[in-house]
Amino acid sequence: xxxxxxxxxxxxxxxxxxxxxxxxxxxxxxxxxxxxxxxxxxxxxxxxxxxxxxxxxxxxxxxxxxxxxxxxxxxxxxxxxxxxxxxxxxxxxxxxxxxxxxxxxxxxxxxxxxxxxxxxxxxxxxxxxxxxxxxxxxxxxxxxxxxxxxxxxxxxxxxxxxxxxxxxxxxxxxxxxxxxxxxxxxxxxxxxxxxxxxxxxxxxxxxxxxxxxxxxxxxxxxxxxxxxxxxxxxxxxxxxxxxxxxxxxxxxxxxxxxxxxxxxxxxxxxxxxxxxxxxxxxxxxxxxxxxxxxxxxxxxxxxxxxxxxxxxxxxxxxxxxxxxxxxxxxxxxxxxxxxxxxxxxxxxxxxxxxxxxxxxxxxxxxxxxxxxxxxxxxxxxxxxxxxxxxxxxxxxxxxxxxxxxxxxxxxxxxxxxxxxxxxxxxxxxxxxxxxxxxxxxxxxxxxxxxxxxxxxxxxxxxxxxxxxxxxxxxxxxxxxxxxxxxxxxxxxxxxxxxxxxxxxxxxxxxxxxxxxxxxxxxxxxxxxxxxxxxxxxxxxxxxxxxxxxxxxxxxxxxxxxxxxxxxxxxxxxxxxxxxxxxxxxxxxxxxxxxxxxxxxxxxxxxxxxxxxxxxxxxxxxx
Amino acid sequence: xxxxxxxxxxxxxxxxxxxxxxxxxxxxxxxxxxxxxxxxxxxxxxxxxxxxxxxxxxxxxxxxxxxxxxxxxxxxxxxxxxxxxxxxxxxxxxxxxxxxxxxxxxxxxxxxxxxxxxxxxxxxxxxxxxxxxxxxxxxxxxxxxxxxxxxxxxxxxxxxxxxxxxxxxxxxxxxxxxxxxxxxxxxxxxxxxxxxxxxxxxxxxxxxxxxxxxxxxxxxxxxxxxxxxxxxxxxxxxxxxxxxxxxxxxxxxxxxxxxxxxxxxxxxx
Numbered sequence: 001x002x003x004x005x006x007x008x009x010x011x012x013x014x015x016x017x018x019x020x021x022x023x024x025x026x027x028x029x030x031x032x033x034x035x036x037x038x039x040x041x042x043x044x045x046x047x048x049x050x051x052x053x054x055x056x057x058x059x060x061x062x063x064x065x066x067x068x069x070x071x072x073x074x075x076x077x078x079x080x081x082x083x084x085x086x087x088x089x090x091x092x093x094x095x096x097x098x099x100x101x102x103x104x105x106x107x108x109x110x111x112x113x114x115x116x117x118x119x120x121x122x123x124x125x126x127x128x129x130x131x132x133x134x135x136x137x138x139x140x141x142x143x144x145x146x147x148x149x150x151x152x153x154x155x156x157x158x159x160x161x162x163x164x165x166x167x168x169x170x171x172x173x174x175x176x177x178x179x180x181x182x183x184x185x186x187x188x189x190x191x192x193x194x195x196x197x198x199x200x201x202x203x204x205x206x207x208x209x210x211x212x213x214x215x216x217x218x219x220x221x222x223x224x225x226x227x228x229x230x231x232x233x234x235x236x237x238x239x240x241x242x243x244x245x246x247x248x249x250x251x252x253x254x255x256x257x258x259x260x261x262x263x264x265x266x267x268x269x270x271x272x273x274x275x276x277x278x279x280x281x282x283x284x285x286x287x288x289x290x291x292x293x294x295x296x297x298x299x300x301x302x303x304x305x306x307x308x309x310x311x312x313x314x315x316x317x318x319x320x321x322x323x324x325x326x327x328x329x330x331x332x333x334x335x336x337x338x339x340x341x342x343x344x345x346x347x348x349x350x351x352x353x354x355x356x357x358x359x360x361x362x363x364x365x366x367x368x369x370x371x372x373x374x375x376x377x378x379x380x381x382x383x384x385x386x387x388x389x390x391x392x393x394x395x396x397x398x399x400x401x402x403x404x405x406x407x408x409x410x411x412x413x414x415x416x417x418x419x420x421x422x423x424x425x426x427x428x429x430x431x432x433x434x435x436x437x438x439x440x441x442x443x444x445x446x447x448x449x450x451x452x453x454x455x456x457x458x459x460x461x462x463x464x465x466x467x468x469x470x471x472x473x474x475x476x477x478x479x480x481x482x483x484x485x486x487x488x489x490x491x492x493x494x495x496x497x498x499x500x501x502x503x504x505x506x507x508x509x510x511x512x513x514x515x516x517x518x519x520x521x522x523x524x525x526x527x528x529x530x531x532x533x534x535x536x537x538x539x540x541x542x543x544x545x546x547x548x549x550x551x552x553x554x555x556x557x558x559x560x561x562x563x564x565x566x567x568x569x570x571x572x573x574x575x576x577x578x579x580x581x582x583x584x585x586x587x588x589x590x591x592x593x594x595x596x597x598x599x600x601x602x603x604x605x606x607x608x609x610x611x612x613x614x615x616x617x618x619x620x621x622x
Numbered sequence: 623x624x625x626x627x628x629x630x631x632x633x634x635x636x637x638x639x640x641x642x643x644x645x646x647x648x649x650x651x652x653x654x655x656x657x658x659x660x661x662x663x664x665x666x667x668x669x670x671x672x673x674x675x676x677x678x679x680x681x682x683x684x685x686x687x688x689x690x691x692x693x694x695x696x697x698x699x700x701x702x703x704x705x706x707x708x709x710x711x712x713x714x715x716x717x718x719x720x721x722x723x724x725x726x727x728x729x730x731x732x733x734x735x736x737x738x739x740x741x742x743x744x745x746x747x748x749x750x751x752x753x754x755x756x757x758x759x760x761x762x763x764x765x766x767x768x769x770x771x772x773x774x775x776x777x778x779x780x781x782x783x784x785x786x787x788x789x790x791x792x793x794x795x796x797x798x799x800x801x802x803x804x805x806x807x808x809x810x811x812x813x814x815x816x817x818x819x820x821x822x823x824x825x826x827x828x829x830x831x832x833x834x835x836x837x838x839x840x841x842x843x844x845x846x847x848x849x850x851x852x853x854x855x856x857x858x859x860x861x862x863x864x865x866x867x868x869x870x871x872x873x874x875x876x877x878x879x880x881x882x883x884x885x886x887x888x889x890x891x
Binding site: 034284295297581588 | 818821822826827828840841843844845846847848849850851853854855859860863864866867868869870873
């Protein structure tokens, strides 16, 4: 292994996240501390106040729905009031609120308002900790993947999440690009690749033009509310209705505990059915029987054909989305050189069959669909920190994710810097006035893929006034765009004749202000310092308590002897039992406050033991 | 129709506290017949001891048994101090006087009044005979009496060290009268004791429990759906502390269920 600090690649998914690295030249996924390769992108505050991230948070996602945040990726970097946020608000069980400036989205998590970047940071921190446990040393750098359609704001919010998690995000790369990298595409090939990504909560279809190490995402389509969870829900519905039929109408959906188990087992059965013709669903003591009767069991067999029937329309929806994406991009299925399957749901044989039928070719196999994106990110991270001497590695350049441009007459969008332009860059375009005697012009800077300005995201705007009055079209206005290596966009407009100039600087924002980000990072540092201080305090108190316990143990024979002579002290000795039990529990739980509470009682008990031992040493009859 | 096991056990406890040992024994035996694995019924029967060999009890409540079988749930005794703990009825960590000690005993005793008359109230209490209720009067007395009996029984059980049995009766009272002040006070005062009692059965909370029986044998257990939920979470990867977090149940309930699963040999720590 390299002596350099380890670097990781992270697929920060809507439903699950994966962390990978390159070790001894081989890309591999790092299992989490529970031994699983996938970590649910879920954060919760349990009913007992404990913060949960990953598998544990998922296990109580239904029983504690209002304090469990999932699918944060749908919200990251989004503006409050946007269609995506409004859609999410109608389906999410947790509470969303507007940020302090009213621009971004925040979550009310157990009474504390937190930004989406902080939520994603908790997931990233969990993955970082898993990687550190695996490497046995700190991990500080990572490449993180995002959907190809993420705009600068969403990418910046993801970067902020990395920063909060204690990671230097070396690069943000597109998920389909990452998948293609994992397959080793881009070295000698030149072809069109379709990435068919059916994950837990979202479905994305991307068309890439790959050639000479250029990964151009030429079209993106998808459905942000179609994924593996919809398949799970069909199984849950089937089980629920079957159960109600067999058990006098008992509705499992009314019982959160039953529903949680139903969800877990539906997902498990679905996964099993990708490799087996049938799966058993066995849930003993699932729900209380009617009229106070004993708990009822659920015992069912689900065949693969049944699942295919239950989810037929979902698979058809996927194919319809793929068809539309190709059509919009003017690409025929026969022109596609490779199809990559990404996301756990593409393991389903029926999905694979449908893809094969639609594209008329076998999809690529060889890399696990859940792991492929993280592996690509790991390969890229490795290439960034340890470039191969032979230059075999594909090193992606930082590029603009979307077109940058201006609002022009008629409500249209004029691209100035096209997407996939390597940064830093600058471009200048000439515009003119639209009316006679026009003395001012509105410069609205937009980002997006649509020809219609309204469909794109407004990054900022300003007014250039003092323009020389003239007939329309006679005044030349020069607009310059400049993107620095840090991704800061500067836009200036100048009247060529008068030299009158105005400009604006646009920094991609996650919704978190610099001040907020600094405060969050400071808080984390404080937490870390406090944990360290608490650890020291705990060790000191533990050592002291253990010394007292040892002395008491040494006094036991003498105390026993003293008790044989007297009736006094027995109660106190019994109380000592309780004190010792509590001290041991406090040590086990590393509870400094509890150790502090017991300290005086422990001291008193020691004095009692010393007294009794001294009595035992007195001659009989005294 | 079969009487529910919980009712049989409640009836047994009431009979036991009222000094009707035979009735209590019959109730617990019936509970065991309906549900052979019922730990509580078995434990109470052990407390009562062998029926024929037992010396006749004086009227009133039986004396607490200090050397009997351990209750289903009790505090862990520190092994290194076991020599001291052994002769002491160690049913709680702190043997300080119970808050109930100052209150009246649970079962009324029939006494002759100085003038020679009978204490009719006590007879009514013991015999369950009730005077007629005038028409239009509040129908509450019957329910109130039940509550009083349960409260007395709860105090009695607490004094005897049966914290969980005591708590069950308190919970029953709160079902009938959620605002019952004394029951609420009891719960508040003793919840911490009860939680630590159950948690002591679990050992360090960082331990990861595992199923101690074959998965197919789970079906033969007698669990409620909440225990079923917790048992489903025990997969060899989750420690006790995490189970408390993801159970969604009050800490006391989670601790009680887990302690019972250990006591019944369903899970191992």
